[in-house]
Amino acid sequence: MAMNVDDAQPVSGRLPGVGPAPVLLFHSLADPARLAIVQLLADGERRVVDLTKELGLAQSTVSGHLACLRSAGLVDAHPHGRSTFYALARPELWPLLAAAEELLTASGTTTTLCPEHHRPEPVAVCGAAVRGCTMHHSGRH
């Protein structure tokens, strides 16, 4: 479930230099469960059990997905007591999801990947400063 970074030659060995990092990043987002986790974490950090219940997946499965997201650097794990809290680690994720959403919209698909508060201004006639992309920790410790 992991996809190691150290698998050297990605395909045949002489591909143009794409590097494993972007592949890992996109791979981590190329799964319904992981994408759902990201969306849930957008609302605030969660414990593994919480996600387990919200997703309807086995605990081991959720842990696996979280490990994947963590290896991609998208989430952070904060152990607290006997539970572990997971939270989004990269605010830069929202522009990415917004861009994906826009691409899909342009392709004719209606999708919602970003919560409203993380979407960029519709057009921004210029003047308004930085918006969206704010990390908000709704404490639960």
Next chain:
Amino acid sequence: MAMNVDDAQPVSGRLPGVGPAPVLLFHSLADPARLAIVQLLADGERRVVDLTKELGLAQSTVSGHLACLRSAGLVDAHPHGRSTFYALARPELWPLLAAAEELLTASGTTTTLCPEHHRPEPVAVCGAAVRGCTMHHSGRH
């Protein structure tokens, strides 16, 4: 090699609504070969043979990857004579890749996914209008 759209219940059936489209999109980018193809096509459209040589992969493999990218709506196929030209179909892809690049940079990885002419302005003090993200067809028919 395709990943069908009609596989209904993605994981267990009761996941929050993420929809198959974004998964398909990210999946299409989560492969070194396909990412390489995208980069090559950024420079202009290619035939399958061209990509086959440039990637060092079997023709059937390349065709498969192109089918995947096409099913994700990222590339278009223009049959011409006995060869087929493939070109990028979505200019909106560049903001996506730029966002991914930024995220990875923020994560500490140095990666280059967009050609310079497709990158957004470094900061854009405001004033300069729309830039980058232009589709350029360097004809070869």
Next chain:
DNA sequence: AGTTATCATCGGCATATGGCGATGAATGTT
């Protein structure tokens, strides 16, 4: 100490993925 809760990790299993060569259709060339 004993019990309960939470979670990471492991092994097993069914399926998906990505690689290849072979085949056949379509088209251009001789």
Next chain:
DNA sequence: AACATTCATCGCCATATGCCGATGATAACT
């Protein structure tokens, strides 16, 4: 007409992926 080229598709195979239950470690609670 015969041949060559290009490409989509198919079957095969090795590996990766995602799911689960079981196990064991850690920490809290009685």
